[in-house]
Amino acid sequence: MRIALLLALAALFVAFPLAFPWLAFVFTLVISKGFAALGVAVLLRAGLISIGHALFYSLGAYTVAYLSRGAGVTDLILQLAGAVAVSSLVGLIIGLFMVRYRGIFFAMLNLAVSMVFFTLLSKLYALTGGTDGVRIGTPTLFGTTIERDTLESILLYGGLVLAFGVGYLVHRYLKSPMGEALPAVETNEIRLEYLGIAVPRVLLAAYVASAGLAGLGGAMYGLLVGHVSPELAYWTISGQLVLVAVLGGIGGVVGPFVGAFFLEIIRSFAVIYFDNIWNLIIGAGLLIVIFFLPRGLYGLIERATQRGPRR
Amino acid sequence: MWKLAATLAVGLGVIAGPAAAQDRPERIGMGIFTFTSGPAAAYGMPGRNAAELIIEQINEAGGIGGVPIAPTYVDEAQGGEGVVSEFRRLAGDQSIGVMVAALSSGNCMALAPIADQLEVPMVTWNCDTHQLFLGEEHPYVFRPNSSTVPEFISYAAYLAQKSPDATRIAIINPDYAFGHDAAQIFTGAMKAFNPDVEVVAELFPKLGTASFNTEISRIAAARPDVIFSNLWGADLENFVRQAQARGLFRSSQVVLALGESVLQRVELPEGVIVGVLGDGWWMSPDAQANERTKEFVSAYRERFGEYPVFPAMKMANTILAVQAAYEKAIEASDGWPGRADLREAFAGLELETLTGTVTVREDHDGLVDQLVGVTVASDEHDFPVIGEMVRYPADQVTPPVGEDPMAWIGTLTPDFAASLPKPGSYE
Structure with a gap:
């Protein structure tokens, strides 16, 4: 039942951009943000709120920019893989000291590190192009040059396939002992230690995974928009990722994607129809969800699918 | 499902519709x-x-x-x-x-x-x-x-003509590409017009700074002849108010590249060099x-x-x-x-x-004259207006097509500044 619902959602996802081409961009953005928010959601399961994942998100995009401009790596697959590798590696280094902190300290420390990165991106003018950012060219695929339009289709449909693949992997990870230990960290960390589970290791794995996911999302963003500026590393983007994860709900892997979808659609339509008060509309939409759907939008899916068999 | 099909059909119709029509x-x-x-x-x-x-x-x-x-x-x-x-x-x-x-x-x-x-x-x-x-x-x-190049070398040219002895310059620009670019262009042009020019202070406060006290102290301590700034919006208004209270406008020649945009909002003293990044001054003789x-x-x-x-x-x-x-x-x-x-x-x-x-131009860049002047009191308005104006012809201050703009600034000479129209020539 749940699978069927997912497939139906995916079909809608594919159909709409065919009818309204401009939605293709918005939908690809949804996938990209969904990946990053999924990364945040993994940590949220352990009760750790990171207000700094824009670091990895922007790092993914900047890695793609450097691979194509500086290093001459133009292949799409290699660029994506490179972005995931770089952000996971940086996630490992930062994670080594981050996993010692909990609660507000974890949140603030992530924020601090990401803002240092933001400042570096803005100030290292010669390296990063400053606040005007850097342009990201159209990549090649398996040695052949592709058109911009082709790239956009690849990012949307390939991205959807990738989202299913990665989503499945993350789902398996969350059901594995390492993943199941995450909620246990939140409920009773000491008990977990007594059970003989090394909490720092559990958290480090989660941190690296979440950094890699955010990097993947960022790389997709960079390829899609074709331009990246330090704005992407600003704390408001981190906040948005947390918001997306909470909106969508952290109960399942699909949640963050649904959250990203909701946010982007509201934003798009608010900007079109209420160009003077669009921020107000977004805020109101978010409040409604948070008040009435405490388990996020994913809670709706859960409810629908649990009732299903009883009927 | 029917709804979806209908939406799809409408959508496809929209795509197919107007493509050929050129009515x-x-x-x-x-x-x-x-x-x-x-x-x-x-x-x-x-x-x-x-x-x-x-x-x-x-x-x-x-x-x-x-x-x-x-x-x-x-x-x-x-x-x-x-x-x-x-x-x-x-x-x-x-x-x-x-x-x-x-x-x-x-x-x-x-x-x-x-x-x-x-x-x-x-x-x-x-x-x-x-x-x-x-x-x-x-x-x-x-x-x-x-572009930024003609816009900011115009200020350097105006200074070279108006106060040729000014050599110590201080720069306070917003901390993003616009501010850094302007600093580089202005400094490059100033040095080209007068090799003795030195930058005694270069500050880049971040956008949205409310208090410029430390920046103003550092500028005052550097004793510059000229203070150049391309701050804008509320930042510029804050800076002007605070710098005025500390006497910066009396001790140095201040250049506010986007100064015209706040003339009606904040009391600028007389004698500040301001401009409009182009020729868009609503009170210019041409206008x-x-x-x-x-x-x-x-x-x-x-x-x-x-x-x-x-x-x-x-x-x-x-x-x-x-x-x-x-x-x-x-x-x-x-x-x-x-x-x-x-x-x-x-x-x-x-x-x-x-x-x-x-x-x-054929490189898609525009040629627009550059208008620069100083603030003067007005009989007509209760805010200062621009006087002692000069209108630099676009083709003279814009890098030629195909040339690297930064390299072009390096080729400028003191004679270049002398060859341009003089302050006050645009009436």
């Missing part, structure tokens, strides 16, 4: 990108106001080739991805003929390749970064405005000699309660450039001009604006 449309769609919320709205709203007014005036006079303009405004404050997404959506709408985008240079850099990809003409109204056309060709992007400009200015004043600062004039002039391009394209093509025809028309476009003339 005269009912209206000309125009996407206009500016900041209408957040701190940058201080600069972006005059642009939007001016767009509203000039479009209304054009439509009242019969529109373009008999067709009224229908603007769609997009708020740049929603961030890069939102701006890109809106641009794409509007470009997908075939009734939109042209985009007027954008205020922020970062947004222009992000939108330019998309304009090329979607083959929709994009006309920049305020992003003056010289990086836009540097090293990359944009067949669909045009700038009927000047005052133009009936249309006078009409625009008084209508603007009446509706929005202030005179149109230069971002407003820039926007109005840019939309006039779009109108001129359309008229040229209508003449050149049989049916109604499509996007590609409009693009053709922009190349080599020349027109009279509200405040002078603009030429779009």
Whole structure:
């Protein structure tokens, strides 16, 4: 039942951009943000709120920019893989000291590190192009040059396939002992230690995974928009990722994607129809969800699918 | 499911519909990108106001080739991805003929390749970064405005003529590309005009700084002859108020590159060098000699309660450039001009604006005169106006086509500054 619902959602996802081409961009953005928010959601399961994942998100995009401009790596697959590798590696280094902190300290420390990165991106003018950012060219695929339009289709449909693949992997990870230990960290960390589970290791794995996911999302963003500026590393983007994860709900892997979808659609339509008060509309939409759907939008899916068999 | 099928069908119909038709449309769609919320709205709203007014005036006079303009405004404050997404959506709408985008240079850099990809003409109204056309060709992007290079070397030239003995310069610019670029261009030109020039302080406070006390202390301690700044909006107002209280305007010659935009809001002392990053000063002799400009200015004043600062004039002039391009394209093509025809028309476009003339060069960059002057008290207004004006001819202060702008600044000599019109020559 749940699978069927997912497939139906995916079909809608594919159909709409065919009818309204401009939605293709918005939908690809949804996938990209969904990946990053999924990364945040993994940590949220352990009760750790990171207000700094824009670091990895922007790092993914900047890695793609450097691979194509500086290093001459133009292949799409290699660029994506490179972005995931770089952000996971940086996630490992930062994670080594981050996993010692909990609660507000974890949140603030992530924020601090990401803002240092933001400042570096803005100030290292010669390296990063400053606040005007850097342009990201159209990549090649398996040695052949592709058109911009082709790239956009690849990012949307390939991205959807990738989202299913990665989503499945993350789902398996969350059901594995390492993943199941995450909620246990939140409920009773000491008990977990007594059970003989090394909490720092559990958290480090989660941190690296979440950094890699955010990097993947960022790389997709960079390829899609074709331009990246330090704005992407600003704390408001981190906040948005947390918001997306909470909106969508952290109960399942699909949640963050649904959250990203909701946010982007509201934003798009608010900007079109209420160009003077669009921020107000977004805020109101978010409040409604948070008040009435405490388990996020994913809670709706859960409810629908649990009732299903009883009927 | 039926709903979905219906939506699909309607959507496909929309795609298939207008592709071939080149009849005269009912209206000309125009996407206009500016900041209408957040701190940058201080600069972006005059642009939007001016767009509203000039479009209304054009439509009242019969529109373009008999067709009224229908603007769609997009708020740049929603961030890069939102701006890109809106641009794409509007470009997908075939009734939109042209985009007027954008205020922020970062947004222009992000939108330019998309304009090329979607083959929709994009006309920049305020992003003056010289990086836009540097090293990359944009067949669909045009700038009927000047770039940062002529804009900031004009201040150096004015200084070289007005206070040739000034050698110690201090710079306080906002901490992003616009501020850093301006510092580099201004310093380069100052050194070219007078090799003895040294930078005694270079400060880049971040955007939205409320207190400039430490910066002002550091500048005062450096005892500069000249203080140059391209701060703008609320930052500029704060800086002026605080610097005035500390006597900076008395001890040094201050240059406020975007000073005209705050003349009506903050009390600037006399003798401050200000300009308009182009020729868009509503009180310039050329503007005052133009009936249309006078009409625009008084209508603007009446509706929005202030005179149109230069971002407003820039926007109005840019939309006039779009109108001129359309008229040229209508003449050149049989049916109604499509996007590609409009693009053709922009190349080599020349027109009279509200405040002078603009030429779009073959590299798509604009040639616009540069107006610089100092603040003087006015008999007519309760705020200072610009006096001792000079109008530097565009072709003299703009790097030639195909030359690296930074390298070109390096080739300037003291004779160059001496060869330009003198301060006070524009009356």
